[in-house]
Amino acid sequence: MLLPFDYVRARSREEAVDLALRAGAGGRFLAGGTDLLVRIHDRQLRPKMVIDLKGIEGMQAINCCDGEGLVVGAATPLNRLIRDEVVRSKYGLLAEAAHTVGSMQIRNRASLGGNISNASPAADTAPALLLYEAEILTWGPCGVRKIPVGEFFKGPGATALGEGEFVFKVRLPILKERSFGAYLKLGRTSAVDLAIVSVAALALEGGEVRLALGAVAPTPIRVKEAEAILRNRKDKEAIREAAVATRRLAAPISDIRASREYRLEMTEVLTARAIEQALAGLAARAR
Amino acid sequence: MIHNIRVKVNGEWVEACVPSHRRLLDFLREDLDLIGAKEGCGGGECGACTVLVNGEPINACLMLAVEADGADVLTVEGLGYADHLDPVQEAFVENSALQCGYCIPGMIMSAKALLVRNPSPTREEVVEAISGNLCRCTGYARIVDAIMQAAQVARAAESSKVGGE
């Protein structure tokens, strides 16, 4: 049983914004509901109005490769993303990361937009979006805004979204070079658990290696200082140095899942592993 | 707020009035008396409430009834009945893949969805498909055996159908 609220399925972007502005603090957007309905059930949230975004045109569409890169409607369920051929072949790291979310049932409902709008430091799709340098397309009272994903997360549970504004699409720019990514997520169990630490690495053919972390800072973070170490060297020593640098850039807390010390240690270990896997995958692809 | 919805439940269209906050799980269990899907955690963790919506397994505790308007919902009751079980149900019986049974309707719906999508799963794929279904009794081994056997039986039936034509 849930406490009562009103549900409205918005038919357009404009209507969603209108409803949200009118509902004010009592309004909540709904996509897959795998986070919102849990919070309502647990009585952490008591919204007066739940505004369903799934009926808005384009909210569940995946489009690719007409010069824009990959454009994903924010309410697209993760399983649809994971099964999409283009996503798998060109943006494999995103598919891999999305695949680690919850369970089959959760992924059939959980959306990409909901995953980032939660702004959980452990949101599994966030490190991949950081590495693909995604752009978050929002719709609000003043129309469209384009926010680089690096500026979208403001802290645990906080985003750059303003009043009445929602995520409409997520755009991943075209990657001209061949690439290979690795996403390593450490949870207490191998499924249906949030990350204690997660590390994403994306190796590009031109020599760049990109690195991002989840669950070890107030937001998911990209660690460019560690990336710089790998710019011209990719030997064992460089990988170790990058892993140590990554550990320095992490700022985890202790909580019920793990202590700060354990998180730091695992950040270093998983970073080295993720870099190695990404480089090995890229080398195999080039062959 | 009250919504008039039409949902196809186990092959039959049902029309009903539901309040906004009614979960699909409560709609099925209390309004339609389909008590196969269970409430374990109410929070997406246990899978006891798993039903198929448009062929995909979902947690009925995390979906509103009004969101199912126009959808095709399949519960364990729609899969088979006592003297006409689905091969998945039969395989669970044959393998004694249950003890208290609380998790089983959800488990079977996850298994069914897997086999429709992938008629020849590996053991790993079976484990992955049911990773959102907790069982506190069986230790899972027999459940996985049962699903592997159901897959085999379904494949054999399919190939004999093709061969016989």
Ligand SMILES: Cc1cc2nc3c(=O)[nH]c(=O)nc-3n(C[C@H](O)[C@H](O)[C@H](O)COP(=O)(O)OP(=O)(O)OC[C@H]3O[C@@H](n4cnc5c(N)ncnc54)[C@H](O)[C@@H]3O)c2cc1C
């Ligand atoms: C059992 C379980 C396991 C989970 N495991 C994981 C996991 O492993 N990794 C992980 O990252 N997450 C996990 N989650 C959390 C959650 O499922 C995901 O974050 C999911 O992607 C949320 O998407 P949703 O569409 O269901 O969001 P919803 O519940 O619909 O919404 C989540 C929040 O974002 C807002 N919102 C939704 N869409 C938009 C939008 N387009 N614009 C603006 N605001 C919006 C809502 O108002 C709400 O506050 C788990 C949840 C459960 C219940």
Ligand code: FES
């Ligand atoms: S009752 Fe729905 S997942 Fe536990």
Ligand code: FES
């Ligand atoms: S048989 Fe008891 S929970 Fe699975």
